[in-house]
Amino acid sequence: MLLDVIQGTENGGFVIIQDTVECCGRQLLQSCIAAALHRLCVHNGYTDPLGWSEHPLFTVHQFISEELNVHLSGSEESKPATLVIDSLSWILRHHPPAVVCQRLQELRRGGALRRVVALLHCDLHQQGIVGSLCHLATAVISVVPGDRGQQAVAKTTRRTKSGKVTHEEEYFSVKEDLTVTVESRPSHHGRPQTEEDEREVDPAANLTFNLRLSEGEKEAKEKLSLPFVFSAEKKSALLQPRPGSGRIVYDPDASDDFDPEDPDDDLAV
Amino acid sequence: MMLPDLGSLLGFSTEKIEKGDFILLSDRNADASFLINHFLSLYLRAGCKVCFLGLVQSFSHYSAVALRLGVNLVQAREQGQLVFLEGLKDSVGQLLQQGPDSEAYPMGFLRGSQTDLRSLFRFVQRSVGGAGEWSPSILLVDDLSVLLSLGVSVEAILDFSHYCRTTVCHQLQGNMVMLVRVGEDEDDEEGPELLLKALTHQCSLALSIQGLPTGYCRDIHGQVEVRWKERGPGAAGPGGALAQKKLLQYKVHDKGVSFFARGTSSAVL
Numbered sequence: 001m002l003l004d005v006i007q008g009t010e011n012g013g014f015v016i017i018q019d020t021v022e023c024c025g026r027q028l029l030q031s032c033i034a035a036a037l038h039r040l041c042v043h044n045g046y047t048d049p050l051g052w053s054e055h056p057l058f059t060v061h062q063f064i065s066e067e068l069n070v071h072l073s074g075s076e077e078s079k080p081a082t083l084v085i086d087s088l089s090w091i092l093r094h095h096p097p098a099v100v101c102q103r104l105q106e107l108r109r110g111g112a113l114r115r116v117v118a119l120l121h122c123d124l125h126q127q128g129i130v131g132s133l134c135h136l137a138t139a140v141i142s143v144v145p146g147d148r149g150q151q152a153v154a155k156t157t158r159r160t161k162s163g164k165v166t167h168e169e170e171y172f173s174v175k176e177d178l179t180v181t182v183e184s185r186p187s188h189h190g191r192p193q194t195e196e197d198e199r200e201v202d203p204a205a206n207l208t209f210n211l212r213l214s215e216g217e218k219e220a221k222e223k224l225s226l227p228f229v230f231s232a233e234k235k236s237a238l239l240q241p242r243p244g245s246g247r248i249v250y251d252p253d254a255s256d257d258f259d260p261e262d263p264d265d266d267l268a269v
Numbered sequence: 270m271m272l273p274d275l276g277s278l279l280g281f282s283t284e285k286i287e288k289g290d291f292i293l294l295s296d297r298n299a300d301a302s303f304l305i306n307h308f309l310s311l312y313l314r315a316g317c318k319v320c321f322l323g324l325v326q327s328f329s330h331y332s333a334v335a336l337r338l339g340v341n342l343v344q345a346r347e348q349g350q351l352v353f354l355e356g357l358k359d360s361v362g363q364l365l366q367q368g369p370d371s372e373a374y375p376m377g378f379l380r381g382s383q384t385d386l387r388s389l390f391r392f393v394q395r396s397v398g399g400a401g402e403w404s405p406s407i408l409l410v411d412d413l414s415v416l417l418s419l420g421v422s423v424e425a426i427l428d429f430s431h432y433c434r435t436t437v438c439h440q441l442q443g444n445m446v447m448l449v450r451v452g453e454d455e456d457d458e459e460g461p462e463l464l465l466k467a468l469t470h471q472c473s474l475a476l477s478i479q480g481l482p483t484g485y486c487r488d489i490h491g492q493v494e495v496r497w498k499e500r501g502p503g504a505a506g507p508g509g510a511l512a513q514k515k516l517l518q519y520k521v522h523d524k525g526v527s528f529f530a531r532g533t534s535s536a537v538l
Binding site (some may be wrong): 021023048089093123124 | 431463470
């Protein structure tokens with residue numbers, strides 16, 4: 001599923017790539033750019049994003065649909081463009097989250113854009129903000145370190161227009177030419193596959209004494225019934241009174257004065 | 270494995286300085302300021318132009334430490350190789366000033382209506398610019414967390430580091446080294462933690478200093494985690510989304526620091 005989302009087969013999509021300090025998502029973003037590369041137009045918001053110099057090229061305050069549409073219509077291509085944002089965390093530092101969500105929706109509805117792909121550092125924001133932005137997205141790819149240590153795992157969640165949600169986890173790697181290869185799917189418990197190769201070691205081998213049983217000894221062991229392990233027959237046999245075993249015979253003496261209310265004769269009346 | 274000094278740990282020497290690096294130093298309940306002194310002496314010995322924002326100690330303190338490491342800061346300043354901002358002295362001057370708000374001064378954010386660090390950035394820009402006999406340009410900051418205690422917001426500090434990175438690392442192809450300190454018993458912990466995470470996303474190499482988890486030791490002063498994000502062993506390989514990490518221990522001597530793999534300290538072996 002990761003490859004489908006990166007290729008961007010559907011229109012009107014909004015893809016968010018979430019990463020943390022442990023695992024960087026920028027390479028995946030770059031492979032999205034490479035996949036959408038029919039024509040690349042870079043708007044330099046890096047050099048002077050706050051307009052501190054005399055002639056800023058593109059500032060963060062220009063992140064509104066009117067300004068962006070001006071930039072997009074400035075190009076000669078008539079095909080709708082893919083907008084890649086690196087990174088949304090930067091914009092969230094300078095605009096309130098509600099405004100960012102609003103502007104993203106305006107951009108998507110505008111029609112000049114085929115797709116929006118954005119990088120979001122989810123450990124820099126509160127969970128609510130990350131949640132709100134992901135709610136707007138049609139696909140969310142979270143990049144986390146995998147159990148194997150050397151590889152990263154991409155957890156992709158995709159929502160179709162009909163409302164169906166699909167989720168998949170895949171090990172992936174990005175080559176030097178920015179193509180993404182999906183390696184395999186991690187198992188549910190995240191156990192590495194090398195565990196299947198381990199064999200049980202026989203503890204009774206290579207000893208100076210004999211721990212093994214012969215056939216006759218094994219049979220005798222199976223037949224042995226343990227004293228406090230009760231089967232149903234044994235239980236019922238013990239509970240029913242058997243003739244000739246354990247009976248108490250009591251012959252009262254002449255001086256025995258059995259008082260049923262005081263059998264021990266120790267109550268002071 | 271004994272790595273005699275910082276340069277060999279990071280793979281660069283006075284003959285060969287990597288360009289365009291943003292090195293982030295951080296410490297948690299330990300003191301990473303020895304790293305700042307070592308980077309300062311390394312870059313001065315390599316013939317770089319250094320702009321040093323010394324916000325926590327006086328010039329004479331750094332000068333005394335640098336002399337033990339074999340570098341003369343007074344001479345470097347006179348020759349124009351080192352531009353030093355003495356934060357402590359300048360800030361007192363700013364606060365006691367009677368005149369109008371001086372936005373042109375680097376520490377002008379202490380007083381006055383500006384909430385961002387534009388004037389500090391302008392000072393950096395003036396100091397590192399200008400082609401001269403010293404190259405490449407280096408920016409050292411000790412340290413950024415003190416700006417938080419002075420009332421500067423995390424966003425303003427991140428904007429400042431973004432602009433410094435654009436100018437120093439990308440336009441001038443120099444290096445930038447910044448220190449962030451995180452303590453564990455401060456009331457407001459969100460500020461330094463958020464600052465550290467955001468800067469870790471931006472940096473290319475991160476060195477985190479911590480005390481030993483088992484407590485104080487006379488022969489091992491702490492442990493350092495080195496994290497390469499864009500370069501380093503195996504960074505160009507598949508799955509480069511994951512940062513390459515290495516955990517080492519260190520001991521600070523009178524004239525240097527030695528780094529060694531865990532468990533190989535000379536006191537142990």
